[in-house]
Amino acid sequence: MxxxxxxxxxxxxxxxxxxxxxxxxxxxxxxxxxxxxxxxxxxxxxxxxxxxxxxxxxxxxxxxxxxxxxxxxxxxxxxxxxxxxxxxxxxxxxxxxxxxxxxxxxxxxxxxxxxxxxxxxxxxxxxxxxxxxxxxxxxxxxxxxxxxxxxxxxxxxxxxxxxGGDGWSDELALPARIPVPDVGAATTIDEAAAVLASAERPAILAGDRVGATGAIAELTAVAEALGATVYPQPQYEYVDADSEHPLTAPSPFFTGTEIAKALAGHDVLLVAGAAIRPQTWTADRPMPDGMRVVQLDDDPGELGRSYPVEVAMAGAIGPSLAALASALTPGSQSRRETVERRAGRTAEALVAERTAWRERARAGLSGAGPIESASAAQAVADALAPGSVVVEEAPTSGPDLRRALVQRAAGDYHNSSGNGGLGWGAGAAVGLALAHPSRPVVGFLGDGSAMFGVQGLWTAARVGAPVTYVVVDNGGYRAVSDALPPGFAGTRLGGVDWAGLAESMGLRGTRVERGEEIGPAVAAAQRSGEPSLVVVPIAGGQA
Incomplete structure (x- = not known):
């Protein structure tokens, strides 16, 4: 051989x-x-x-x-x-x-x-x-x-x-697989529980290690035991928290200033498998001064890497969170009542905010003029077939999509734009479609991002992956143009016929012009069971 x-x-x-x-x-x-x-x-x-x-x-x-x-x-x-x-x-x-x-x-x-x-x-x-x-x-x-x-x-x-066989010997046998031991729960659960139980305004930063390991239920149990506000980590890549749970807040924007603003009202923070990596420098550090921090990660190298940590927990995410929830659950009647009041106040505000945002986004679909990003994202989210897997790579429209989506299970959403290497989405959607042949897959891509990895569309057609790509087209690199004076060179694209490009690679291409056309176009593309691309022109950056 x-x-x-x-x-x-x-x-x-x-x-x-x-x-x-x-x-x-x-x-x-x-x-x-x-x-x-x-x-x-x-x-x-x-x-x-x-x-x-x-x-x-x-x-x-x-x-x-x-x-x-x-x-x-x-x-x-x-x-x-x-x-x-x-x-x-x-x-x-x-x-x-x-x-x-x-x-x-x-x-x-x-x-x-x-x-x-x-x-x-x-x-x-x-x-x-x-x-x-x-x-x-x-x-x-x-x-x-x-x-x-x-x-x-x-x-x-x-x-x-x-x-090719140069110097090869038939006597070389296939070596056995190398065993990789399971990692158990962290050993500092009691210390962490003591700090968290002392909080008056607790919060949890739910990270991608929660989503990647499927530990949403365990994280939810900890949040309910504390009455804590749950923030999915900035630019999260997986579903790290149940988006519809009353204690789940919007994910903070990815600058140090915005992260610090979100966390400022809290006194104790559980960082659960999360990475805080702002995109740009700001004078404000992401972690507010005086914040008491408990951190859990299955990579010991992450513990205390960027900010002071009072209790570090190195261990498997799901088992550690389950043990932590168990350690927090017992308590006096007084403590239970305190947690219930805290959770009630938090839930009332968060649910109202979530509902109002989605209603405003839906209302924008019938207006005249360019389609706003939030409205386009909500229209796509509302049109998704049950069980859809969403692959998102749209740096400026992605935050709107995350607020519009109902995200409850760990594998329902994937993103990689927090790493900065644009062009990932088109190919990643193909891989997820091959991994989930019975589930519809939607790739929500910005036009700038999609052009970096446009070859992935061809592979989708070649393998027959029934991916529905939605390209939100603002005609430029808006993440760059929003930070520059008007007319700055190198930020405008324009002129790319995305529907024609998709058809040249073997996909069905469709372009919508009005907000009310988005949902039907996406739903029709998913029903077709074929690789498809829907172009949605949205309000752009500076001309």
Whole structure:
């Protein structure tokens, strides 16, 4: 058996049923083996960033590490944005690249180069295979690494001559999987409960580790035991809290000033698997002075990384929150009444605010003139088929969509724009559609973001993924233009026929012109069961 064939055996044993990639000559031995099998199947992308993004979505949807194959120096370079996104999102990916033949690397051949050096900045680990005996053990090690927290991508560079069988021995056997032990609940539960129970105005920052691990119910139990206001973390990537729960507030905007403003009225904060990473510097630090902080994370390196922490809890998110809720629940009749009054006051204000925002957004659909972002987002949210999975990558319209959506289950929503590597959404929607074949998937993309990863539309059509893409088109980079004087160069796009572009790649393309057309167009696209794109022109930035 040649090394490429036994490599596929190892992938199957690790639960890999798809290889995401863009092929090149240095991967020919692997491609020959894949051509003769449908297990795993090969998901072709037109560009490596799209391949990594699709794999990212697939790993999120399946809960398993996804596998990506890219091509030499150009392929790794194109993949770097996606790899950086995956690292910041802790998405488990194993990525290999075909290196040039070892026998002439010293001549600096075309496509050859320091692949490990390129990948190192965006991956948890990066190694090159030097001997035939390295391939399988290092591949096993990569899978074991991404199954531990903090997760992310692990990279291997594989010289073409080794993958093709140079120096290979049939005596090399498939090594056993490397066990990864489960992590239990944190050991500082009682200390954390004591601090939280002393709060007069408690709050919880619900982070992406809550959503990624499916621990919403456990977090809700803690919130109810405290009567605490729950804020999903700024620019959250998963459903981290039940959006319809009376104690759930809107997610703070992602500047230090806005985060501090949201938290200013509280005295004790539980940071539950959350990262606070403002996009731009402000004089205001996100954590208000004097705030008592309890932090929980399954990556000990996050604890106290950016702000002082009174009690640190290192442990699995769900079990730790369940134990914390149990420790908080008992108490005196007086304490229970205090919690109930606190929760009642908080809920009344939050539910009223949520309802009023959505009513204003719906009312804006019938007005004349350009469609406002909030109204377009609400129209899309109201039109979604039951069980829809939403992939959002719209930096300026995304906050409106998050307020419009009913988000109750961890896998209902995905985002990666908080990592800054735009172009993720189109490919990620394909991966999530492959992971959830019985659920409708909607990709809500800004026009600027979508153009960075437009090749993902082609892959959606090629694999027949029934994704409905909604491109909210303001004709420019509004996140940039809003911060600049009028007429500043480099912020306007315009002239892109998104419906025509979609059709050229094999999707059904539709453009709406009025607010009342948005919902029917989205609903019709979802009912079609075909890859589709709906263009929604919205009010833009400065001209």
């Amino acid at each position: 040649n090394p490429a064939a036994i490599m596929l055996d190892l992938l199957r044993d690790e639960g890999v049923d798809r290889v995401f990639g863009n092929p090149g000559t240095t991967e020919l031995p692997l491609l020959r083996e894949l051509a003769g099998t449908s297990d795993p199947s090969y998901v072709l992308a037109l560009q490596e960033f799209s391949a990594v993004s699709a794999a990212d979505g697939y790993a999120r949807g399946t809960g398993r590490p996804a596998f990506v194959s890219v091509h030499a120096v150009p392929g790794v370079s194109n993949a770097l944005i996606g790899l950086n996104n995956a690292r910041r999102s802790r998405t488990p990916l194993v990525v290999t690249a075909g290196q040039q033949d070892q026998r002439f690397l010293r001549d600096e051949p075309m496509l050859g180069g320091d692949l490990v050096g390129l990948a190192s900045s965006a991956c948890l680990s990066a190694e090159e295979i030097h001997t035939p005996g390295d391939l399988l053990p290092l591949l096993r090690r990569a899978f074991a690494r991404v199954r531990r927290q903090p997760s992310g991508p692990a990279f291997l560079s594989i010289p073409m001559n080794l993958l």
